[in-house]
Structures are given as C-alpha cells and as structure tokens.
Amino acid sequence: MSRELDRRDFSTNKVTPVQEAELNSRASDVSTRLPGGHPVRISSFDATTGNPRVITSDGASAEKGNYIPRALDHVRSVSGVLGLAVTQPPEFTVDPHIQGTSSGAVIVHLQQQYKGIPIFQAAQAVRFRPGGALQDTTGSSITVVGEVAAASRLRIQEAVLRAAQHVAVPHADELEATDQFGEPLNLPSVDLSGFVPTVIATFSNLPTCQLSSQLGRSATKSKHACCGSRCAAPCAWPGR
Structure with a gap:
C-alpha cells in the first residue's frame, strides 16, 4: 500500500x-x-x-x-x-x-x-x-532562503515506523475504492504490533543518507532518505 x-x-x-x-x-x-x-x-x-x-x-x-x-x-x-x-x-x-x-x-x-x-x-x-x-x-523550482540543516531530526527507525503507521490502515475515502472493473478493492489493514524496523546497511557517503532496513519478519529491504525535520521514508527535501 x-x-x-x-x-x-x-x-x-x-x-x-x-x-x-x-x-x-x-x-x-x-x-x-x-x-x-x-x-x-x-x-x-x-x-x-x-x-x-x-x-x-x-x-x-x-x-x-x-x-x-x-x-x-x-x-x-x-x-x-x-x-x-x-x-x-x-x-x-x-x-x-x-x-x-x-x-x-x-x-x-x-x-x-x-x-x-x-x-x-x-x-x-x-x-x-x-x-x-x-x-x-x-x-x-524551489527557493531556499538562508541555511537549512541537512541532518535529520528523526532516527531512521522512527521515520520508517511512522511511514508504516501512516499506511497500515485504509483511510475513510479508501474503504469504498474500486478497481478498473468497478470491483471493491477491499484494502487490507496491517497489524504493526511488535514491528521494529532494523537497519541492515547504510550508505553514509551519499548526501541522501540512503540505507536498507529489514521490515519485520518479511525481511523486505527498502531504501530511505534522511532529509530534515519532516522526514518520512522514502522522501526528499520538501518544497514550499
């Protein structure tokens, strides 16, 4: 999702x-x-x-x-x-x-x-x-006035967890969603109980601070970017 x-x-x-x-x-x-x-x-x-x-x-x-x-x-x-x-x-x-x-x-x-x-x-x-x-x-194009800190204020594990929480349960406007044939999508919910993201690789030589994390028992790898106070992975510098 x-x-x-x-x-x-x-x-x-x-x-x-x-x-x-x-x-x-x-x-x-x-x-x-x-x-x-x-x-x-x-x-x-x-x-x-x-x-x-x-x-x-x-x-x-x-x-x-x-x-x-x-x-x-x-x-x-x-x-x-x-x-x-x-x-x-x-x-x-x-x-x-x-x-x-x-x-x-x-x-x-x-x-x-x-x-x-x-x-x-x-x-x-x-x-x-x-x-x-x-x-x-x-x-x-985005105007950046003054100095903006490049360091993230969130630990990447917290950013991944927040992103997971944001998509774990369908929103009200998604409950009635249908596919291209008009059939209900029946979007599933995800139980995040015990979900703890684990960092398994980092790429500190890149400005985007990319890394791979293991998402619970599914062992799915995903890349994320650290990018400031409103960081949620994956992401980039937010525009105005």
Missing part, C-alpha cells in the same frame, strides 16, 4: 506583483549575458511556488549536439530567473537519457537539489528545437 503525504498549501497563489516584477527584471538582466545575447522571458508562473513555470528563449542560436552540458549551463545561468535566492547555489543533476521527438526536438530533464539532496517535485525540462536552438525551460 502507498499513500502520499503532501503538506504544501495549494489554496494560496504565491505569485505576487512584487515577485513577478522582480523575476521579470532578472530575466531582462540575464538576457544580456546569455550566449549570443539571446533574450529570455517568463511565459507563465507556478502558483504553488511563486516562481516561473516556463522561461522562453527567443532567438537562441542553433547548435546540434551537446544537449546535456548546454541544458545544465543554461539552468545555472538563469537560476535567478528560476527564483533561486542570491545565496542559493544552483544545484541540478541531469538525467543522462535525453528524450527526442520524431521532429528532431530534444528534451533534457534536470532535478533540483539542495546540499546534494533532491527537492521534492522540483525539476526542469530544457527543450531544444529540431534545429538545436534552445526553446524554453519548463518546470518547478
């Missing part, structure tokens, strides 16, 4: 006139420093983060190949336009598997991180036109 716990507030539009004006000003400023002096403009905003959803590149020079380094260089160059704080390093990891379309267009996906830890649902897709010119950058 899986269940997502998302503490973000989607009821408030975080795009304010002040924020919009500041980011548009950053776009105008950075346009003069991009390769070939090609301008960028914010085409749409993300109401959840207050940051741009789409940054369009106009008149970028066409160049075939080198899509991954070009995409990485571009998001780093426009990091301020993406909404990253002045003191926030532009940390992105690139998916080495680029996507191509039948028309010849190319898409490169990047994951935003903080101190080497992936930020939940913070990613960018850099799109190139069939001729190789940069088209736009679309996605969601």
Whole structure:
C-alpha cells in the first residue's frame, strides 16, 4: 500500500506583483549575458511556488549536439530567473537519457537539489528545437532562503515506523475504492504490533543518507532518505 503525504498549501497563489516584477527584471538582466545575447522571458508562473513555470528563449542560436552540458549551463545561468535566492547555489543533476521527438526536438530533464539532496517535485525540462536552438525551460523550482540543516531530526527507525503507521490502515475515502472493473478493492489493514524496523546497511557517503532496513519478519529491504525535520521514508527535501 502507498499513500502520499503532501503538506504544501495549494489554496494560496504565491505569485505576487512584487515577485513577478522582480523575476521579470532578472530575466531582462540575464538576457544580456546569455550566449549570443539571446533574450529570455517568463511565459507563465507556478502558483504553488511563486516562481516561473516556463522561461522562453527567443532567438537562441542553433547548435546540434551537446544537449546535456548546454541544458545544465543554461539552468545555472538563469537560476535567478528560476527564483533561486542570491545565496542559493544552483544545484541540478541531469538525467543522462535525453528524450527526442520524431521532429528532431530534444528534451533534457534536470532535478533540483539542495546540499546534494533532491527537492521534492522540483525539476526542469530544457527543450531544444529540431534545429538545436534552445526553446524554453519548463518546470518547478524551489527557493531556499538562508541555511537549512541537512541532518535529520528523526532516527531512521522512527521515520520508517511512522511511514508504516501512516499506511497500515485504509483511510475513510479508501474503504469504498474500486478497481478498473468497478470491483471493491477491499484494502487490507496491517497489524504493526511488535514491528521494529532494523537497519541492515547504510550508505553514509551519499548526501541522501540512503540505507536498507529489514521490515519485520518479511525481511523486505527498502531504501530511505534522511532529509530534515519532516522526514518520512522514502522522501526528499520538501518544497514550499
């Protein structure tokens, strides 16, 4: 059984006139420093983060190949336009598997991180036109203001136990759930009596503090990440 716990507030539009004006000003400023002096403009905003959803590149020079380094260089160059704080390093990891379309267009996906830890649902897709010119950058970026501690405030055993407790019993809205044929799912409950997660392997060389734990008598292995005060495994840095 899986269940997502998302503490973000989607009821408030975080795009304010002040924020919009500041980011548009950053776009105008950075346009003069991009390769070939090609301008960028914010085409749409993300109401959840207050940051741009789409940054369009106009008149970028066409160049075939080198899509991954070009995409990485571009998001780093426009990091301020993406909404990253002045003191926030532009940390992105690139998916080495680029996507191509039948028309010849190319898409490169990047994951935003903080101190080497992936930020939940913070990613960018850099799109190139069939001729190789940069088209736009679309996605969601998270602003991290000030220093945020990377150490977890929960022991991993406690985090695993809380996650298990969260999914052990179906919620009220799940009791009437049906499958694709309209048949009741009859979701089971799990008795956690005597359940004690046991760490059997750790990977301390990774910023995400991945480890494997033995889940009770089933001896199931699962990977988890330590990521701050709201940590529940598996997880990543929570966005705003």
